[in-house]
Amino acid sequence: MHADRLTDSICYHAEGPYWSDAWGGLRWVDMLAGDVMHLDADGAVHRRPTPSRVVACVRPAEGGGAVLALEKGFGLEDADGTATALPPLWEGPVRMNEGAVAPDGSFLCGSMGYDQARGAAAMWRLLPDGTTTRLFGGLTISNGLAFTEDGARAYYVDTPSGRVDVFDWDDEAGLVERRPFADLVIQEGHPDGLTLDAEGNVWVAMFGGSQVLGLDASGAVVERIEVGARQVTACTFGGADRSTLFITTSREGLSADDDPQAGSLFTAAPGVRGSAAETIFGG
Secondary structure, three states, X not given: OEOEEOOOOOXXXXXXXXXXXXXXXXXXXXXXXXXXXXXXXOOOEEEEEOOOOOEEEEEEEOOOOEXXXXXXXXXXXXXXXXXEEOOOOOOOOEEEEEEEEOOOOOEEEEEEEOOOOOOOEEEEEEOOOOOEEEEEEEEOEEEEEEEOOOOOEEEEEEHHHOEEEEEEEEOOOEEEEEEEEEEOOOOOOEEEEEEEOOOOOEEEEEEOOOEEEEEOOOOOEEEEEEOOOOEEEEXXXXXXXXXXXXXXXXXXXXXXXXXXXXXXXXXXOOOOOOOOOOOOEOO
């Protein structure tokens, strides 16, 4: 299966796509530009700056706004688009990288060191009342995070591990009982962002591999979607019936004439749908 190119190379490091009916379409981030991107139903793309030089993740929030992962912590966006940074959570060369809204309405996001130092990253949690908690550390490049529709489990990637792991979810303790789900070391590329379809299959963007892999309930690779850019960063299901897989790509570290489609948004129709249920921050 081949993905179709939907936009020009409009982002330096596109990441974290998410479809929400509350937004009326797709949002993702141009992470290292600090901008949130929005795709209208008519195909027009809009760019909105945030109060941070990095915006790692954007997800819908109660009341029509959004919750943001910024360079060194969290932020909130009002329904009118006004974004406010919350107090930073740390100092030093570490930034937020990827996250998701949990079943209880809290927002989780993991970090990474700018130098990708092993064990320097952590998983953080923002509660709707503004309380923040460091759930655990020892991570390196905290990436894809997606919860099952029943909220019982979460699939997760720490990229250098070369695998997808699975956690159980506990409203009090957060992510618990981590264990391996799928070893992707022999696959082309490195696991990055991921999403689930309505049947519980896992779709994983493979950075450096020009592909998205579809994994079944046992963790076996049962589908490959070829993407016309090497650095595939993340994916999500969207569209009115959630049958379109939106795929983000990056041109970080590339020369101007290398990989010309990198930084574009791609789409594919893998024949399955994503869940129409949304978990809203604060909801």
